[in-house]
Amino acid sequence: MQFPVLLFISSVSAVVGMVSVLVTKPVISYCYQAITLHCNVSLSDGKDREFQVTHLSWIKNSNETICSESKTEMKGSSHCQYMPNKQLVLTIANPKLADIGCYICKLRSSQGHASADTNVTLECPQKIVQINEDGKNTVTCKVESCAGGDVTGCRRPVLP
Numbered sequence: 001m002q003f004p005v006l007l008f009i010s011s012v013s014a015v016v017g018m019v020s021v022l023v024t025k026p027v028i029s030y031c032y033q034a035i036t037l038h039c040n041v042s043l044s045d046g047k048d049r050e051f052q053v054t055h056l057s058w059i060k061n062s063n064e065t066i067c068s069e070s071k072t073e074m075k076g077s078s079h080c081q082y083m084p085n086k087q088l089v090l091t092i093a094n095p096k097l098a099d100i101g102c103y104i105c106k107l108r109s110s111q112g113h114a115s116a117d118t119n120v121t122l123e124c125p126q127k128i129v130q131i132n133e134d135g136k137n138t139v140t141c142k143v144e145s146c147a148g149g150d151v152t153g154c155r156r157p158v159l160p
Contacts, residue, residue: 039105
């Protein structure tokens with residue numbers, strides 16, 4: 001049986017100059033289904049003129065650079081794709097609980113700088129993989145999470 005993983009993404013942006021970045025809006029994902037975050041670059045005034053991106057990156061939790069326009073190789077189950085002066089796409093192939101957090105897209109360009117952040121939260125249901133009754137009105141169950149969380153034990157009294 002497949003259980004859904006809800007992926008909530010919210011976004012906040014800041015702009016200085018004539019450029020802006022837009023990041024992915026909320027999506028719903030399922031266990032082990034890839035997550036894709038888009039960071040789109042544009043001029044704030046909507047005019048179609050040339051500008052030069054000097055730096056574009058995805059940063060997790062304000063301090064861990066996941067990838068940038070010059071560094072797109074895979075990092076764990078994550079990889080990036082850069083389209084010059086347009087977009088940086090971060091894909092997390094097999095999302096896990098460690099992937100939860102704030103992702104910031106940072107841009108520096110010849111027309112100014114901007115950033116936008118999005119918060120990734122997985123709600124991963126658990127499934128019971130083993131149930132044991134000890135004969136003393138107690139049932140012990142073993143539970144595992146589809147997002148790679150720790151296996152958890154729980155004890156519940158059996159109601160008469």
